Amino acid sequence: MQDLSTASRPDALPDTADPMFHAMQLEAETHEFYALELLDHLIHGVFPGRIALVSSFGAESAVLLDMVAQVNRHIPVIFLETGKHFTETLMYRDRLTSRLGLTDVRDITPEEDDLQASDSDGTLWRHSPDRCCHIRKVLPLERALEGFDAWITGRKRYQGGERARLPRVEAAEGRIKVNPLTDWSLREIRNVFKARDLPAHPLTKVGYPSIGCAPCTNPVISEEISRAGRWHGLGKTECGIHKPVPPTE
Template structure:
């Protein structure tokens, strides 16, 4: 068991490492950042976390160019649009990704808090915790770092993210932090990347079906998530670690 003081020391060392990595690699292009992270800094100890959403193809394409065998963690919440699951399979085949892992919530957690499948309506924060946060912790077991596709233009908590950050005992890599929507669309065209089928219908950010709506671009790319609620993040990018003790 790690004592609190020792745990604080580990956090300090991790934050310092993230700071040094930012200084050394933060100004590199996205492919260079990924190449360094996957092949040098965290060789064999890094994974990508992808929702296979509206913009996911750009990051996954860059990863595939560096190493298509990089582990990809997909949180199979059981609440995705059917189109998202089909798109996942399409992208995996198109990019030649060979190590995609689908991680689901445990049967015990669902029986405890979401036996009827409507927890998203009663308590969306707890629903995200059981279906995303806790499965992610299991999915990242054994990895020292993970790559995600957050971008500063998405606003909110994402507005000032660095390329490298310390988060809950791991280094989080944000290689697309500085990208804007125009660059994303340009890469989709240049690389011939397939689009998520719901993007053409006006879905700007695509998560679980019950909590995703068509967005208003003027209100931000994530305006269609959890509409009408004071919620902008599912929790996987927020600490501290989720606790199972909160009642539904």
């Protein structure tokens, strides 16, 4: 663990060049902030013009999109348009964008050369889902985040797996990554949907509590294991844009 004591000395400048140290500073400064306060502080105070939201426009995405829109509806929103989404997701993306007044939703697509080289018939997901996610999600996101110092995600601890140990602010591949809803419960998410009258993703009504690409998403029986329907039977739980959270001592 690095020494954070310099953060409270008036003559000490924050070492914002080191993302790991900067993440710990931000976590310490903001740990009592509500999610909206945290977003406002980061979007307007710490990273003006240098932070983006990455959204799947999935089952729970509306809550964070609505919060960000309340703070600044012009913030860039990156949507990884893999070419494999459900039509319902694309329609929901358009509906939410319009409803929330978001002005900078960016569809980020895979490179045509990568598709031709590795997935010319579009079935790579079937025998090599990691490679498919790499060319359709990981590489496009890396390109989309160029020029940004920080990004916001909607991951929550209750989603389980690696996410069970998720901090609110972390360092990842040279940037700050912020998870404002990490300690929220599913009940709180539902309460906000109701209180803000947010539209539901149409597939949530037919058994899909977590929604990604169509070939790799199945309905599930229990909502308590919301991501169980993702990559079912493929021995995979994350697409690769989020690296594993290091274990705590």
